[in-house]
Each structure stands twice: as C-alpha cells, then as structure tokens.
Amino acid sequence: MRTTRTRLAAGALVLALALTACSGGGDGDSADGGATGGGGAIRVAVTDPVQLIPGRQTIAFDFNMAVWAPLTWISDDGELSYVAAESVESEDGTTWTITLRDGWTFHDGTPVTAQSYVDAWNAVAYGPNAWENSGQLANIVGYADLNVAEGEPATEMSGLQVVDDTTFTVTLTGPDGQFPMQLSQAQTAFYPMPESAFDDFDAYNTHPVGNGPFEVATDYAENEEMTVTAYEDYPGLEPTVDEITFVPYTDDTTAYTDVQAGNLDVAGVPVARQTQAAADFGDRLYSFEAAGISYLGLPLWDERYSDVRVRQAISMAIDRETIDEVIYGGLFTPATALTPAVEAGTPEGICGELCEYDPEAAKALLDEAGGFDGTIEIYYPGGAGMDELYTAIANNLRQNLGVEAVASPSTDWAEFADNRMAGTISGPFFSRWGALYPSQQNTLRAFYVDGGGCPNCIPYYEPEVASLIAAADAEVDPDAAAEAYAAVQERILEDFPAPPLFFETYSFVVSERVAELPTSAVGNPTYTQVVLTEGA
Structure with a gap:
C-alpha cells in the first residue's frame, strides 16, 4: 500500500507571502517546463455527475479539474502556487488584485480575460x-444584492471590478x-x-468549454461514458496522458472489481472493501490523507442532549481505534481535534480525553447528568455502505452507557438530507465535511457558521463562535492565524x-x-499527471 501523509505546515506561510505579492510557480508554472506528456489513456470510475458546469457541479470534481485550470493550486506538500493567475495580491486582506497569465485561451479559441472571470x-x-456552488462567493461585496428575499436582484457584484484584460x-x-x-x-x-x-447553459x-489541460471530446449523456482529450494549446503544466474517460458507476463495488479485472x-x-484492499492490490492501493472529517451529529433541538455531560459521555463511549481497524482497515485516524489534521495549524490533541475511549468515565x-x-x-x-459503522457505534453506546441504542438507516440520501435540514431527527446522525481547500477556515465555517456550507451537520450556531472564526480569518500572519483558529x-x-x-x-x-x-x-x-507503466 502506498500512503501519502500530507501536512500543510507551509500553507499559511505561502498565504502571507501572497499578501506581499510573492509569485510562485509550482504545479501551475508553465515557465518552468514540467512533466513531459507520455501519452496513453486512462479510464476512471465516477458517479454520474448530472451537472458539469463548475458553478453547479457537486460530484464532478475530477472532471472539472481536468477541463478547467484554477487560479491557484495547492500541492500535496501544502505549497500554494499560481496556475491561471500570475499573482493574487492584497495590502489589507480585503481588496485583492488578481493578475492573469497572458495568452491563455478557452478550448473554443477565445481568450481568457478578466471579464471571463467576472x-x-x-x-x-x-x-x-440557484446554482449549487453560489455560496463559495458569498464573502464578495455585493453578493447579498444578487440574493434578495424580495424585489429584483442585482445582476453584478459591486465587489468585482475589471481593470484591464488580465x-x-x-x-x-x-x-x-x-x-x-x-x-x-x-x-x-x-x-x-x-x-x-451564457447563450444556453443547458447546452x-x-x-462544457473550459480553460484547462483537457477539452471535452464527447457530449455528456446521463450514465454514459465521457471522454476528454489533451488540449494542444494549453500553456500550463503538460498532462502526462492524452485521454481520460470518465466511466459512471451506480455501484462502487462493481467499479472496484472492474479495476481488479483490468x-x-x-x-x-468502497467501505465494504477497505479491510481487504491491501491484500487485493498491494502497492496498487493508494491512501491519501484528506481534508475530510466525520462527526457524530447530535440533535441539539432534543432536550435529552442539552446537557454537555451527555454529549461528552457519548463521545468517550466510542471505541474509535477498534472501529477504524475493523471497519476501515486502519486507513482512517481517530480524530483528536475539530478540524482534519491535514489542515494548516490544526491543534492535534486539543480534544483531549473527550475524544479518547474511556467507558468507565463515560458511564x-x-x-452524573441523570442518565x-x-x-x-x-x-x-x-x-x-455505512451500516457497519453505525451499528458498531450503537453497540458501543449500549454496552458502555447501559442505554438502548440502535442504528437506523434512511431510505436514501434525499430522505436523510430532508430530515436533517428540517431538524426532525431524534437521535445522533451522520455528519461529515470534506473541505474544498485545506484550511481550518473551510471546515469550521461549514460546521459552525449558519449558512457556512453544511446545514445542520452540527446544529450549533453561536454568535461568539462565528465572531472568533471571523477574527481568525482576518489574520495574515500564519502563527497568529493558527493561534486564532485554536482559540475557536x-x-x-x-x-x-x-x-x-x-x-x-x-x-x-x-x-x-x-x-x-x-x-x-x-x-x-x-x-x-497520472504516470503509466511502460508500454501501457
């Protein structure tokens, strides 16, 4: 098994440098050359995306990251570099100037300009x-004017201003x-x-026509394969393969066995294969440390969970180490903080004994709380594929707390999401967030700020916490930012x-x-940037 353990200790430092106009190259700097295209094609399993437009997609990340080039890139060692941007600069952290690399084009040959972004x-x-990713832009001045409850909304955010073409x-x-x-x-x-x-978003x-290393070769059709090919005029880092075919699967176990079959x-x-994946694939199993964290959400609207000691007892009654070994094959790590370890400055261990297995103390x-x-x-x-996990947690609570505990699945995801949003769940529930950029900001906002991205994942929205997060966000110095997020x-x-x-x-x-x-x-x-074996 090949395991990548990513740490972003350098990430905050890069941000501080960006404020003073330090331009990086890294993965996106075409001026430094890069990998030589080795040719070949790969077939990749995906879930049918339905929506491919970047502002709408929710599960087409792999497709989007092939067809579009971002302004910046964060590598697996935490280094932030520039891709489509030449620089991203600010003197105060509030007004940012984005300068694009000159000469870039979309796949239809038209130039990529500042107006294209705006x-x-x-x-x-x-x-x-009503595009799904609208909230990613919510902190730009004027966003609220485009999202009014009554009256005619504005069509342009006042916080965006074109200076010139780049x-x-x-x-x-x-x-x-x-x-x-x-x-x-x-x-x-x-x-x-x-x-x-803008003429026809359905078409x-x-x-889709992007500005990235691959262009769309086949039209999207529901549950059909979709192929993208290397774009000859892409000025960024040259891809190492010529073609990627995204193959939709409704069953991830079938995709797993299809890789076995070649x-x-x-x-x-899939969860059901995590304990045997190392035996099945050996060094062809890759486990990447990710900006994802799972919680056991609690229905704070239910008075039975209002005592903090009840919540603490539930946590201390869960044997995370054993669950990880038995269900995840040791691929996960028991959480010791409120944000993933991979996010810069995460104070690992801050949860202390509250995240440690201690059934006697839990009982x-x-x-003490009255049962x-x-x-x-x-x-x-x-x-x-979550049955084993939640059955194991229910067993822990029953055995260690002396209460009746059961695991109850919803009919499907839609039913679960509706009930969570409505606040009608009467017991602990599935709660997780995979950060879209590896910063404590993204995880803390998603869980603990109302409207931050994961509604009712943790139905706890304290104004003081929101203020502390905003204060941490405003810090530019990496050490000060880490200290501020730890305070949150x-x-x-x-x-x-x-x-x-x-x-x-x-x-x-x-x-x-x-x-x-x-x-x-x-x-x-x-x-x-996949590397193929010789002759593949």
Whole structure:
C-alpha cells in the first residue's frame, strides 16, 4: 500500500507571502517546463455527475479539474502556487488584485480575460439561477444584492471590478487571509466560462468549454461514458496522458472489481472493501490523507442532549481505534481535534480525553447528568455502505452507557438530507465535511457558521463562535492565524456540541497499467499527471 501523509505546515506561510505579492510557480508554472506528456489513456470510475458546469457541479470534481485550470493550486506538500493567475495580491486582506497569465485561451479559441472571470462569478452568484456552488462567493461585496428575499436582484457584484484584460479586483466583506486558498482547484465556483456559455447553459452543460489541460471530446449523456482529450494549446503544466474517460458507476463495488479485472484503471475503495484492499492490490492501493472529517451529529433541538455531560459521555463511549481497524482497515485516524489534521495549524490533541475511549468515565458522566431517557436511535443515509459503522457505534453506546441504542438507516440520501435540514431527527446522525481547500477556515465555517456550507451537520450556531472564526480569518500572519483558529476550537469544546470521529483518508485502487497516482492537498487524485507503466 502506498500512503501519502500530507501536512500543510507551509500553507499559511505561502498565504502571507501572497499578501506581499510573492509569485510562485509550482504545479501551475508553465515557465518552468514540467512533466513531459507520455501519452496513453486512462479510464476512471465516477458517479454520474448530472451537472458539469463548475458553478453547479457537486460530484464532478475530477472532471472539472481536468477541463478547467484554477487560479491557484495547492500541492500535496501544502505549497500554494499560481496556475491561471500570475499573482493574487492584497495590502489589507480585503481588496485583492488578481493578475492573469497572458495568452491563455478557452478550448473554443477565445481568450481568457478578466471579464471571463467576472461574468462567470456573477452568473454563479445570481440568486435566480440557484446554482449549487453560489455560496463559495458569498464573502464578495455585493453578493447579498444578487440574493434578495424580495424585489429584483442585482445582476453584478459591486465587489468585482475589471481593470484591464488580465487584471481584476475583488473586494471582500472583511479581511480574509485564506482567500488565495479559496481560488484553488476544488472551489469550482471560481472557474471562468467563455462568452458562448451564457447563450444556453443547458447546452453548455452538455458540452462544457473550459480553460484547462483537457477539452471535452464527447457530449455528456446521463450514465454514459465521457471522454476528454489533451488540449494542444494549453500553456500550463503538460498532462502526462492524452485521454481520460470518465466511466459512471451506480455501484462502487462493481467499479472496484472492474479495476481488479483490468477493465478500469482507477476507482475509489468502497467501505465494504477497505479491510481487504491491501491484500487485493498491494502497492496498487493508494491512501491519501484528506481534508475530510466525520462527526457524530447530535440533535441539539432534543432536550435529552442539552446537557454537555451527555454529549461528552457519548463521545468517550466510542471505541474509535477498534472501529477504524475493523471497519476501515486502519486507513482512517481517530480524530483528536475539530478540524482534519491535514489542515494548516490544526491543534492535534486539543480534544483531549473527550475524544479518547474511556467507558468507565463515560458511564460516570452520564450518571452524573441523570442518565438518558429512552432509546438512542442513530440515523444515517441508507444504501451508502455505512451500516457497519453505525451499528458498531450503537453497540458501543449500549454496552458502555447501559442505554438502548440502535442504528437506523434512511431510505436514501434525499430522505436523510430532508430530515436533517428540517431538524426532525431524534437521535445522533451522520455528519461529515470534506473541505474544498485545506484550511481550518473551510471546515469550521461549514460546521459552525449558519449558512457556512453544511446545514445542520452540527446544529450549533453561536454568535461568539462565528465572531472568533471571523477574527481568525482576518489574520495574515500564519502563527497568529493558527493561534486564532485554536482559540475557536477551545471555545467550541467548552460546549462540545458533537463528537468528532475520524480524520479521513481517500483511498483508491489502480490497474497494473498505472505506475503512479499523484494527489493534491484535498486528497483527490490528479488525473492529469497520472504516470503509466511502460508500454501501457
């Protein structure tokens, strides 16, 4: 098994340098040359995406990162570099000047300009469009004017101003030292679109035109394979393969066995196969440390969970180490903080004894709180391979707390999401977030700021916590930012609204045709730089 353990200790430092106009090269700097295209084609398993437009997609990250080039890039060692941007600069952390690399074109041959970005971002943010990734732009001045409850919304954010063909400015609602990270590969709302896209977004979704290393070769059709080919005029880092075919699967176990059979080159490892993946694939199993974290969400609207000692007892009754070994094959890491270890400055160990398995202390805490009335019913999305996990947690709670506990799946994801949003869940529930850029900001906002990205994942929205997060966001100095985010976590732990469970890894298996599967800081494979075996 090949394991990548990513740490972003350098990430905050890069952000500080960006504020003083230090331009980096790294993965996106075409001036330094780069990998030589080795040719060949790969077949990659995906879930049918439905939406491909960057401002709309929610599961087409791999496709988007092949067809579009981001402004910035965060590598697997945490280094932030520039791709489509020449520089991203600010003197105060509030108003940012983005200078584009000159001479870039979309796949239809039209130039990529500052106006391309401004028009695309306004379209994503425009409320009546109701695009899924609109919230990624919410901190730009004028966003609220495009998303009004009553009356006619504006069509352009006042915080975006075109200076010239390769320069535009972005004014935020407040200082944000993490902004260059937000412009990186997985925040797809920040990608540009060509002028032709605005004529018919439905047609554009069928055959998207991007500015990245690969162009679309086949139109999108539901549950059909989709192929992209290397774009000859791409001025960035040259891809190492000529063609990528995205193959949709409804069953991830089938994709896994197709890699075993040599019919597919890359697939994610389903939960049901994680304990045997190393035996099945050996060195062809890749486990990437990712910016994902899981919690056991708690229904804080239910009075039975209002005592912090009840919440602490539930956490201490969960044997994370054993669950990781038995269910995840040791590929995950028991959480010791409220944000993934991979995110810069995460204070690992800050959760202390509250995240450690101590059944005796857990039972004592629950007794001190007056016990628990009724059944603890753990609710999770059915059909997603989570049965073993939540059954194990229910068993822990039953055995260690002396309460009745059961694991109850929903019919499907939609039913689960509806109930979580409505606040009608009566017991602990599935809660996780995979950050779109590896910063504590993204995870803390998603969970603990109302409207931050993961509604009711942890239904705990304290104004003091939101203010502390905003203060941490405003820090430019990396040490000061790390200290400020740690203060946020300390404040949340006082109330302990939900037990963190695991720092996640994203695991993939590859065929014998693949010699190396590279990754990025968010844990997704970088398919544009896959290295094939000789003769593949």
